Amino acid sequence: MPIFIYCGDDNYAIHRSALTLRSRTVEPEWLAFNYSVYSHDNLNAALEALEAALSPPLGGSLRMVWLANTTLLSQYPPPLLEKLQQTIEKLPSTTVLLLTCAKVDRRLKSSQLLLAHARIQEFSLIPSWRTEDLWQRVLDVAAQVGVQLTPSAVSVLTEAVSNDTRALYAELEKLKTYAAQSEQPLGEKVVRELVTSNTTTSLQLADAIRTGKTSQALTLLNDLFNRNEPALKIVATLVTQFRTWLWVKLMVVEGERDINAIATAASVGNPKRVYILQKEVRPLSLKNLQHTLPFLLELEAALKQGNPELMTLQTRIIVLSQLYAKG
Template sequence: MEVKQAFRHIKQGSISPIYICYGTEAYIMNEFIERLLEQLVEPEHREMAIVRFDTGETPIDSIIEEAETLPFLVPSKIVLVRDSVLFASGKESSRVEHRPERLLTYIGQPSETTVLVFIVPHEKLDERKKLVKTAKSSDFVISFTPLQSEELLQWLLKRVGSQGRSIDKQTAEELLRRIGTDMNALAAEVDKLCLHAGAGGTVSSESVVALVPMATEQNVFKLTEELAALRTAEVLNLYYDLLKQREEPIKLMALLVRQFRNMLYVKELSSQGYSPQQMASQLGLHPYAVKITGEQARKFSPERLAALLSELADLDFAMKTGRIDKALGLELFLMKTGSAGAS
C-alpha cells in the first residue's frame, strides 16, 4: 500500500485490521500512527485503548493473545508492536522465541476490534519470509521511504501554509540547506519561524538566516560550495565560526572527506545512468542530499576530487601524529584548496 493511499484511507475511515509499517523515514511513520490514533481513539481513552509491545522482549503468542482479547471499556484498541525480528531482514537478535505461524493464522482472521500495527525501523523487509509475503499479498505493508527533494520542499511549503503563513520557494530551499533533511528538525524550525512571522505573516529569508542555526553537516556542504566558487574569504569565515562553536577539526575534516567522496560517487554513478533515487539507495543518502551533492559535483572534475581526497588522507595522518596543529592544518588546506578551485 502506498503511503498517500494509506493516509487517504484513514481520513475516509477505512481502517485495515493490520499494518506493517517499515522504512527509515520515522517522522512520516509517526505521523501516520498519530493519524490512526486520532481516527480510532478518543483522547480520554488513550490509556485504555493503546497497548505497546516489542518483539525483542515479548513472544508473538502473547501479542496475538492481546490482539484477540476484547477491548475493556472502549469500542476498539490499537496494539503497537516495535519489531526487528519477525519482518526485518538480517540476523534475528531477539531474546525470546517466536512462532511466526501464530501470526500467519491471525493475519488470515484478524480481530474486528483490534488494529495491530507493526513498526519496523528498517530500510527493507526480509522478502524470503512467508510472513512478509503473506502480509504483502493482503496489502497490509506500507513503506516509509525518505521524500524526494521536490516532495520534501512541497511538504515544507504545505506545513507553513497550514499555519496561515507564507514562504517563497527560495526561502524554503535556504531552510533546507541550513537544517538538512531531518523532518523532525525541519518541523520544529518551521513552527518557530511561523510563530515569529505571526498570523498571516511571511517567513522571510532574513528570519531564516537570523533564527535558524546551520547544522555542522550543512556548514560542510556550504564549505564545499564556497571552495568551488573560489570564495576563500567565505570559506575561512565559515571555518572560524565552526571553531568558535568548538567543533573538532578532525571531525570537520572527516565530514569534508565524506562529502568529497560522495561527490565522486555521484559523478561515477551518474555517468553510469543511475537515477537520483537509485543513487540515494546505493549511497545511503537522502534524495535531497543526492541532489545537492550532484550540483556540487558538477563543479569538480573526478581527477580533482581524487586529488583532494589524497591530500586529506595525508593531512589526517599529519594531524593525528602531531606533525601539524589540527586547526592550522585544516585552515591551510582550505586556503590552498580555495585558491586552486575545483578544476
C-alpha cells in the first residue's frame, strides 16, 4: 500500500514529480478509470479521495489517487482522522495514494499517522542567495532534459531564471529543440539570444554593480522592490556573490592555478564554474572587492536597525557601482 507525501513551496517541481509517479503507476489506456485527482481542501473532497483509494483498479494493475493541496497534514476536522485510519488499514496493495501540500505539521495526529506509513519527499525553492546551489540545479536539470551547456551558458541561464523551476524547464526545453541537430554544448551567446529573462534577479543586480553600471543597477533594484523582494534577501545574495568573487580574485592574485583548489577556497561546488568566475573578476581590483564585503555587511546592519530600505539600498548601490566604474 504505497503512500507518498510531496510537500514544499516549489509547486512546479511537486506537479512534475506527481505526473512522473502517475506515469510509473497507471497504464495510459487506463488513466480514465484508474487515476483520480481531488484538488479541493474541503472535508467532502478528502473523504471522497480516501474512499476512492479503497477501490480496486479497473482493468489495469494499479490505481492512483492524488489528493492535491490538501490541508490534511496541517489541519483536519475530527471525522477525517477515523476515516484516514480505516483507509490506511484497508488500503489495497494495488492503490498508490499521493498527498501534496505546502507544509506538514508533524504534531498533528493525522500527520503522525500518515508519516508512519508514507514516504515523504520535500520540494523547496532554493533561496536566491544560494547561487552555487542554483548553478548546480541548472546543471542537474539540463542533464535530465538532455541539454549540454558550456559553463558560461549555465551562468547565463542561472541568472535568467533564478529559482523559478517552471521557467528553468521551459527554457531548457526550448534550448533542447534548438540543439536537436547539434552534438556540441550550447554556448553563452546562443543562450542569451534564446532565453527569455522576464524576472529581475539579485544576481543581475550584482553583475550591474560589478561592471559599474549605476543606472542599470538602480533600475534593477527598483524592479526587485516592485516584485516585493525582501531587502535583506537582496543583500544576502550580494554578499554571497561578492564573497565568491573576492575569494576567486584572491587566489588568482596569489598565483593559484589549480581550479579545484580555487573552487574549494571559494566554496564553489562545481570547479567548471571557476573558469567563468575568473573571467568575471579579471578586470576587478582586489582592493575594491576587499572593500565591498564589509560595506555590504554594514548595509545589512543598517537595514536590520530599521533604516528606510529603498533609500538605504539606493545610496549604497550608487557608491559601490561608482567604485567599480572607476576600476
